[in-house]
Amino acid sequence: MSAKSPVYYNADAVRRVLNWPLVNEAVESALKAVVKPRDQKPPGSSFAIQPKRSFTACGDNSNKILFTMPAFVGNYSIASEESPGKVVSPRSTLACKLVTSFGGNPQRDPPLPSIHAHVLLFDNQTGQLSAIMAGTDLTTWRTVSASLVATKHLYFRRFGSLAETEREINVAIVGCGVQGQLHAAAFCEHFRVKQLNLYNRTEAKAQELAEQLQRELRGESATQIAVCRSAKEACQDADVICIATFSKEALIHIEDLKSKQGVHINAVGAGPGCHFSEVAPDLYRQAQVYVDCYANAEAELKGFPVPITAELGAIILDGNYPEKTAISVFQSMGMASEDACVAQAVQDAILSRGEAS
Numbered sequence: 241m242s243a244k245s246p247v248y249y250n251a252d253a254v255r256r257v258l259n260w261p262l263v264n265e266a267v268e269s270a271l272k273a274v275v276k277p278r279d280q281k282p283p284g285s286s287f288a289i290q291p292k293r294s295f296t297a298c299g300d301n302s303n304k305i306l307f308t309m310p311a312f313v314g315n316y317s318i319a320s321e322e323s324p325g326k327v328v329s330p331r332s333t334l335a336c337k338l339v340t341s342f343g344g345n346p347q348r349d350p351p352l353p354s355i356h357a358h359v360l361l362f363d364n365q366t367g368q369l370s371a372i373m374a375g376t377d378l379t380t381w382r383t384v385s386a387s388l389v390a391t392k393h394l395y396f397r398r399f400g401s402l403a404e405t406e407r408e409i410n411v412a413i414v415g416c417g418v419q420g421q422l423h424a425a426a427f428c429e430h431f432r433v434k435q436l437n438l439y440n441r442t443e444a445k446a447q448e449l450a451e452q453l454q455r456e457l458r459g460e461s462a463t464q465i466a467v468c469r470s471a472k473e474a475c476q477d478a479d480v481i482c483i484a485t486f487s488k489e490a491l492i493h494i495e496d497l498k499s500k501q502g503v504h505i506n507a508v509g510a511g512p513g514c515h516f517s518e519v520a521p522d523l524y525r526q527a528q529v530y531v532d533c534y535a536n537a538e539a540e541l542k543g544f545p546v547p548i549t550a551e552l553g554a555i556i557l558d559g560n561y562p563e564k565t566a567i568s569v570f571q572s573m574g575m576a577s578e579d580a581c582v583a584q585a586v587q588d589a590i591l592s593r594g595e596a597s
């Protein structure tokens with residue numbers, strides 16, 4: 241008896257197949273699967289077994305962490321890349337992501353990304369490790385995708401079922417690192433962004449992103465891009481805010497939001513040891529807060545200033561959107577089921593295109 245060696249999918253192989261329809265669909269599947277345990281769902285529903293992730297500090301440094309993120313996602317459906325719109329029979333995926341977050345890496349010489357990840361995919365019949373997949377881009381894409389999905393369901397849908405294609409919005413990006421950069425590009429690609437405000441602690445990085453986006457959009461878009469001197473300036477006139485830094489001090493406060501009501505915030509980043517330090521408690525107290533999953537929230541949002549309103553997946557399923565004037569916050573922690581579903585979709589796409597790893 242011999243075990244088959246796992247296939248290795250490197251970063252280029254993953255990058256070649258990553259696209260928004262594939263990632264958004266996989267992320268929505270994961271968000272829906274984690275809502276309620278299996279025994280409380282109708283037979284045949286998707287479900288997830290997602291133990292809380294482990295944190296291993298590198299020495300006593302809370303800015304250098306290894307996360308272990310296992311998940312089994314059962315019975316979920318995704319469309320095939322070959323025939324979009326045609327849902328393939330339900331899938332089940334067993335996976336575990338290993339991801340490090342070393343917040344000081346961009347200051348190294350030469351600079352390195354803060355986040356490095358790999359996803360392990362297992363054969364769910366035999367338990368054998370079937371593939372190891374580069375997971376750094378996948379992590380960025382699925383996190384941005386979760387913000388896109390949250391913005392669609394928690395912001396646009398409060399204005400009607402076509403609002404995400406019709407309504408113009410002002411977007412603020414606070415933190416222009418790896419996450420901020422892809423958030424900026426993806427929000428311009430998915431939605432009608434009238435004004436895009438960029439803020440970063442080191443202004444040059446926001447300026448660089450503004451120039452890159454202007455080159456990419458090449459006058460084909462009506463989006464006005466501005467570099468702002470403060471998070472307050474960036475957020476004042478924003479309908480949607482995406483914040484992704486390592487700040488342990490609050491960067492957005494309630495008085496920073498414009499007087500016009502109805503704002504949505506994707507709170508993506510985390511300060512050392514705390515997953516909700518970027519947004520001030522006074523703002524959370526005026527907001528309805530949604531999470532990717534309660535299990536992670538219980539473990540990682542200890543001391544959170546307000547009760548959680550709902551899981552995002554529940555809103556996708558039941559359409560119980562916030563009021564038009566609400567401030568909604570998607571408190572994105574990132575979850576293993578998203579990684580499992582996206583890694584599976586990436587592997588399917590690589591195999592269906594007959595691409596080598």
Ligand SMILES: NC(=O)C1=CN([C@@H]2O[C@H](COP(=O)(O)OP(=O)(O)OC[C@H]3O[C@@H](n4cnc5c(N)ncnc54)[C@H](O)[C@@H]3O)[C@@H](O)[C@H]2O)C=CC1
Nearest residue numbers: 354415416417418419441484485486487509510572573574
């Ligand atoms: N929710 C989720 O699923 C995920 C969350 N993250 C989190 O997103 C955040 C950003 O990650 P990346 O973009 O990969 O990191 P990055 O290092 O590429 O970018 C971080 C940006 O934040 C800024 N920044 C750092 N510390 C700051 C501070 N104290 N005050 C103001 N600005 C500060 C930096 O100037 C930089 O531009 C991190 O907290 C990371 O842990 C990352 C992956 C997934």
Ligand SMILES: O=C(O)C1=NCCCC1
Nearest residue numbers: 339341355379573574575
């Ligand atoms: O979900 C993830 O992946 C991460 N979440 C928090 C920060 C590091 C990566």
